[in-house]
Amino acid sequence: MAEEMHDHDHGLAHDLAQIRTLAQQAVGRRRTLRLLFAAGGGALITACGGGSETSASSSSSTATTSTTTSTTTSTSTTTGGTSTGTCVADPTETNGPYPADGSNSVSGSVVNVLDDTGIVRTDIRSSFGSSSGTAAGVYMSVTITVVNVNSSCAPLAGYAVYLWHCTRDGLYSLYTVPGENYLRGVGVTDANGQVTFTSIFPGCYDGRYPHIHFEVYPSLARATTYANRVLVSQFAMPSAACSSVYATSGYSSSTSNFAKVTTANDNVFGDNTAAQIAAMTIAMTGDVTNGYTGTVTVGVAI
Missing domain, CATH: 2.60.130.10 (Aromatic compound dioxygenase)
Structure with a gap:
């Protein structure tokens, strides 16, 4: 019986080449995903971090203002x-x-x-x-x-x-x-x-x-x-x-x-x-x- 031939059966060398191509593509996809995640995650981190810094800066500013006010108003001065x-x-x-x-x-x-x-x-x-x-x-x-x-x-x-x-x-x-x-x-x-x-x-x-x-x-x-x-x-x-x-x-x-x-x-x-x-x-x-x-x-x- 004649061996059945398939259109994708081109021999071991061809298969190895295909495997290398697929592996490279997979690596490319993973790298792309990593880059996309890093970019997206960085954007998220930047967005969240920006809020935290604003809050911390606001708290620090409030604390400073409060301290300054307390110091300024701790005494009373009467003039004229x-x-x-x-x-x-x-x-x-x-x-x-x-x-x-x-x-x-x-x-x-x-x-x-x-x-x-x-x-x-x-x-x-x-x-x-x-x-x-x-x-x-x-x-x-x-x-x-x-x-x-x-x-x-x-x-x-x-x-x-x-x-x-x-x-x-x-x-x-x-x-x-x-x-x-x-x-x-x-x-x-x-x-x-x-x-x-x-x-x-x-x-x-x-x-x-x-x-x-x-x-x-x-x-x-x-x-x-x-x-x-x-x-x-x-x-x-x-x-x-x-x-x-x-x-x-x-x-x-x-x-x-x-x-x-x-x-x-x-x-x-x-x-x-x-x-x-x-x-x-x-x-x-x-x-x-x-x-x-x-x-x-x-x-x-x-």
């Missing part, structure tokens, strides 16, 4: 009636049992020194009106700067501040010293949001850290009753100054009381943050012989 920076909003605190702002009464009568002639004054060491006493103690001058925490710490001009505190023996005029009205006064802030009071360093009575009460009113005209106040709070006295003042003979009753209390365990200051306590504590310089000069900033949200 303008202010920039950040400030701490003073927390609302109790006006205590002896405010004399019309919110309570003594022996059935409402006590309100705010509507008395003579309450607007700088030096609050002496009584006014029909009273004539003067509170004894170490000299103290305090300048208060009132700012708006919602407007880059801009100073609030024309605001009224009512300030009061106890005697060196821990007593309050109009209440535990009913015949006097000293250590109370109202002042109006100037163009820089500042008002200064001259007084005596307050004593420390049992159960409370040394402090000064104050209320802020939107104007002098409205500083006639507690109902118009925009803030009621307290200042803390600096510990170092307290230790020095209470070592003097006139403050002997304050020594043991002060030894038992701190801002942390005080029933008023104790629930405040460290930043709030720092802002509420008066910065003071001076000594018991020449007296003390203090400054403090009050942040009000207007």
